[in-house]
Structures are given as structure tokens and as C-alpha cells.
Amino acid sequence: MQRIALTFGALLVSLSISGAAFAGDALDALMDAPVDATVPADPAAAPGAAGNPAALGSQMEGIKRDLVELKRDLVVLEEDLLYPASTQVAVFLSMDVGEFFALDSVTLKLNGKDVTHYLYTEKQADALFRGGVQRLFVGNVKQGENQLTAFFTGKGPEGRDYRRATTVTFEKSFEPSYVELKISDSTAKYQPEFVATVSP
């Protein structure tokens, strides 16, 4: 009887541990640390089982920095090689307000030839709506007179299908040329406006 009591006592201790586990303590792990909504906590603050996170993070940042600088130089190199200033033309797309037009796609024709066709995701259109500018096209053109036509497709006022085009003629000089395509709202007409401007 004494043996049984001892065994039972040991079990109670063990079961009390298990019981606590499913009754609460395991759940407490949920609330061990505050949750950070935005940024990872400083790894230096609490070294974990995975080693020294601060050192790893620092190593990682070093590599990322070297790589992003390499990428930067590569992009600059690529553009300088492929699009020399004397022939370069870049087309930017921006949106000012854009309440009267929901952008679906843009097609660009340069000197009568299709050079790009871009379909927009909701996220991309939203990025434009919020003030982002898309570099839609970079390419080469001959010096002298060139003509660019942009076709915009989307939903206009009252959700109607909408397709408009805007054309700009520009003189290519030795300097890089920039064309800005801007979608804006004409509050007077309750219609979207599509404007192309060239610089220089």
C-alpha cells in the first residue's frame, strides 16, 4: 500500500506538470514577448539558439550592401552601354489624382512601331495613383524628329471602357530625351486627360 501511494504521488507530480501544460503554461508561450508589428527586434538584445544573430545580421547586411552597390553599378553600366545619351529616350508614366480613370494598360508606339505594351496589376496602378512614377520605356531613337504615341486603356467615368491616345513629336538632340506621360483629371469636363510632355 505504501508502494502504491508512493507511485501515485509520483504520478500526481508528473501529471500536474502535464496538466499544467495543456491547461495553461504552454499557452503562456503565446504571451512570452510582445509582438512587434513593424520591425524585427534588435537581434543583439537576445541571442538565440541559432548563434549570434547580431553578427549574422551584420554579415548579411555587409553582403547585401556590397551586392546592391554592384547592382547599382551594373545598371548604370548597362544603361550607358545600351542607351547612349545621344540616342537615349526614356518614357515616364505618372498619374495626377486619377479619379476618372482606372488604368489597365498602356501601349507605346515609337515612330510607328510598337515598343512596349504594359498591363497593370492593381498594386502597380495603386502605386501610380499614390504618386509613384513608372519608367515605362528606355530605348534608342535616331537624331532628329521622332514621334511617340501612347494608347491608354482602362475604365473611364462610370466604369465605362475607355481608350485614348496621345501623341508627341520631339527633336532628338545629343542629350538624353525624357517624355512624361501624365494621366490627370479634368474636373471641369469630368473626364481624364492624357498629356505628353518632352524634356529637354
Add this chain to the structure above:
Amino acid sequence: MKELLCDWILSCVLTVQPVTPLPDLYYGTVLYDYYQDDYQQALLDALIVERRGAVGNDPVRLQLAKGSFAFADGMFAMAEQTFASVGDGELTPLDKMRLSFHLAREDFRRQDWAGVERNLVDIDLGKSWLGHDRTHPEVEFMRAEVATQNGDFAGAQNAIARIDPKQAFRAYALFNLGVAERAAGQLEQAEQAFTTLGSMDVYQADALDLKQRALVALSVVKRQRAEAASAESVIGGLPAEGRYRDLAMTSYGGLAMDNGDYELAARIWLSLKKDAYWSESSATAQLGFPMSLEHMSSRELALTNYRAAEATFEGRLSELQNVAARAEDPVWVGGLLQVFAQPDGEDTTDNVMNEWRRTLGHTDWLEWLATEDVQELLLQWRELRSMQEWLKELPDELATFDALSTEQRRRAAAARELIDTHGLRERREHAAQALADMHSHVDAFMAATPERTSEWMLALANPDEAALLNDLSAKRALLMKTPDDTTRTELLARLKTLEGIVFWNLADDRLARLRAVENEATQRAEQLAEIDAKLVRVSRAEGVLAAGVQTDFLAFQTRADAITREVAVAIADRETRLGNQIRSGIHQEIAQVERQLLVTRIAIARATDQLAMDQAGGGE
């Protein structure tokens, strides 16, 4: 938050100028990436803008944006350096607030609460035109966190109240407040925080997860407050599926046992036992089920189930020991990690997962890697692998650029040869000189009075007239040798008459002829101008092409090679660490299963004794 970010965390390009300045366009492209949450690309674009010197008149905005992107991409040192480089003197009041915001985020990351508080003091967005305080959700979130850390729970609640309910920040702040209040022993307030979060409408996946987590936490707090029935009701309200399903059911089972409802508890444990996968909850259920049966006075059934649990734990232990032996092989571990090398959402990920499930019989290794620091390791490993892939492609790309550069130089040499060898410049100069002479002659003739001299007439005569004049001149010379005076005089008079006719024709037609010459000179001048333009273009193109892109491709490749080596070392390091984590996870679980097996065996011994005593008692 997005709209507000546009409003003041980053300045947006919303100008109405007819021609947007190029730096504004470039800044807009950076924002375009940022608004799509592509922080790496945004940072890259910002660095390109900087390298191209297209910063414009507002360098601070790009610096702030660059620091912000670096921060979002986990490059904290770069972010810190960038923000530190922004001089106070160049900041507008709005820029100062932006900088304070970014610095507060950095302090928040370091958990330097005093620093966060100090920086947040500088942020005052003023009032809207309706007179309401303008707020920013992340700022208010940080304010709430600082107050929570300082034990100022009322202050935290005030800050939380200022966060838009649609923002996930509100859920995070509420959860953290509840945790802090519970830790401080303020159970009623903690319950209130979790209740608020648990009943909130949420709009993001992470907020929904927090909401469910809050409900589980609420049940814990309620149980702490001896409100078992209420806790059970909260747990019962959780969805049947989801991340916290097992935990909630375990809690539910525990609560049922607390309430003495062993039948309900047994049903819950049975349900958990039926799970196809092994988890802490299903392991708990293996023990909880016979425990519940014991209380329902079916000792024999309890004993049978304790023995079944023992067999399960033994099987599990054997399986784990087998896996532990295989986990010593780095190749095996590397294969396991392939799951994380697959792009998100690809079918191949599922295929690899299924293969491991088939091989291992379970996927607990995912749990072994589920801690936050290991997650960070995994993310780093995955990012490093992606860098490695990119770097692998680089030599080909550089070779293409090198070939392109060589071709451009070849064309430059050809252009130079055209200009130099064929003497284009000299020939052009010669033509230009001739044209200038033509102009000067025309000018002279325009200015001069008509003269009946050979020079004047020949200069204006057409080829036929010039031939006639030369013929007359030769005939005159011949006549001068004639001895007969009469004949000479007569013929000379006739010659004079003929010359006179030519002269008067020329004098009469002089202006028309000069105009024609002038027109021709103008056309030639235009042609010369075209030639000039072509020469300039060829020369400039030659200059550009000859100069080429000032890049030493070898140095470029050397840089890439150095990074490739660093990446390879880092990958090997992460793989070793992850392998250690997997092995550590296996051993921890082995220890846990061993404990559970021990407890089960003790329970079997006790239940056997108890059954024997019952039988002995019945026999007596």
C-alpha cells in the same frame, strides 16, 4: 497608413507643373517601387539616382527615402548612417518630423524606449481642417508601445484609441498591452484588452492571426481569474481550423477537466489523438485521454489506453532516433532545406514537402525550425541562395557588356578613320574656303561698276560667252600683226562691235546672273552646314564610343567574385547552423517524448496497482 505615408513619411510627386523636372520623375520611380513593397528595388533605384547625380534641389527627401528603404530591407546600419548624414540645417520642419519618425523606428528596433519617446516628441502632425488631430498609425503604435513599456497602461490605451481600427497596428498594440497588463498582475485590464482585440473587425491576415491568438490568451486570463466556464466559452468560439486550433483544443480539454467534465475532455483528447500529424497537443492528448477515462471510472479502459499511449510514444521515440541518426549527414539536412529554396507558391514546394513527408513520415522538422531566430536564419539562407543565383549569371552578362563595349570602340575607330584618313575635315575646309571666295567675288561684282575689260566680262560670262571673248581676244592679237592698216582697222572695229555686244549683254544681265550665283552659293552653304552637322555628329559619336563606358570589366568581375565567395561562406555557415537546429530540435523532442513515455509508464504502474487493489477489494 498608405495614404498617410504618402502625405508625410515620404513626399510624393504631385506637382502640377507642365513639365516635371527630371529629379522629380526619378524620385517618383523610387516611390513606385516602394509603394509596391519592393524595398530592395526602391533602394537600388535610389542609389542609382544618387549615382547619376539626379537628386535635384531636395536632396533630403531622397536621403530620408533611402534610409527608410534600407531599414525596411533589414539594412539597419546603412539606414542609421543615411539618417545620420542628414544635416539638421537642411531640414524643413516636415523633414525634421520625417527624420524623427525614421529614427524612432530605429530606436524601436533596438528597443531603446527612451530614444523612441525622445524622437516621437518631435512629431506633431497638427490638426485637420475639421479640427481633429492628425495621426499616423505607426507613430501612435510606437507611442502605445513606449507607454506600455513604461507601465503607463492608460497612456497606451489613449495612443491605441488614436490608431485607425482598420490598421493592423491597433491589433498589435492591443495584444502587447494585454500581455504587459497580465505580466503586471492586472488581469482585469488584460482581459479587457484581449476582449477588445478578440471582438475587433480585422482586415489583414496578421491581424486575424492576432485576434485568434488574443482569444486563446483571453481564455488563459479568464482561467487565471477562475472563470473556467467563461474561458471555455471563449475557446469554443474559436474557428475549428487554423493555426491555434490544436492549442485551443488542448486548452479546451484542460478546462473541461478543470470543470470536472471528463466526458467532454475525453472527446476532445480523442479528437486530437486522431490527428494525422504529431504535435505537442496530440502528445498531450495521448495522456489526457486515459486520464479522463480514469475519472469516468473505467480503469480497465484507461489502462488499455495508457498502454496504447506507451506504444505510441515508443514508436515515436524510435522514429525520432532513426531520424536523429540520419540528421548527422549534412547531405540529408541539405535535402531537407530544399523545401525552403523553392519560390513561394510553386508546385515544386509541395512536391518537395510531400517527398519529405513520405520519407520522414511526419513534418515535425518544420516545427523544429519554427522559432523566430531560426526563421531569421532560414530567411537569410534563402536570400543568400537567391544572391548566389544572380551572381552565377553575372559573368555572362559582363561578357556581353564587354563585347558591346569592344564593338563600340571598333565603331569609334572606324569613324575616326573616316574623318582622318579620308581627310574629310580638310576637304570640307577647302570647300568652305571656295564658298567664301565665291561670296566675296559676288560682293565685289555687286559693288563694282560694269567695265568693258576682259577680267570683268570673263568673270561674269557663261562658258559660251567666255569662249567667244577668248576667241575675239585671240583674233585681235592676230590682227595686230596684219601689215594692212585699212583691213586691220576695219576688222578691229568689227571685233570691238562684237565685244561690245557681249559686254552690253553681260551688263544688262549682270544682276540676274549675280543673283543666280548667289542662290547657288546659298545652296552650297546649306549643304556645307549639313556636312558640318554630320561631321559634328560623327565626331561626337566617335568621342563617346571611343571613351566608351569607363569600366574595368575585370575589376567588376573581381568585385563580383569577392561577393560570391562571401555568399558561399555565409550559405555554408547558415546550413551548418540550420543543421544544428534540426538536430537540436530532434534531440529536444526525443527528450520530451522520453519524459512523456516515463509519465505514461508511471501511470500504467499506478493504474495496474489500482486495478489490482480494486480487484482485491472486490474479491474480499
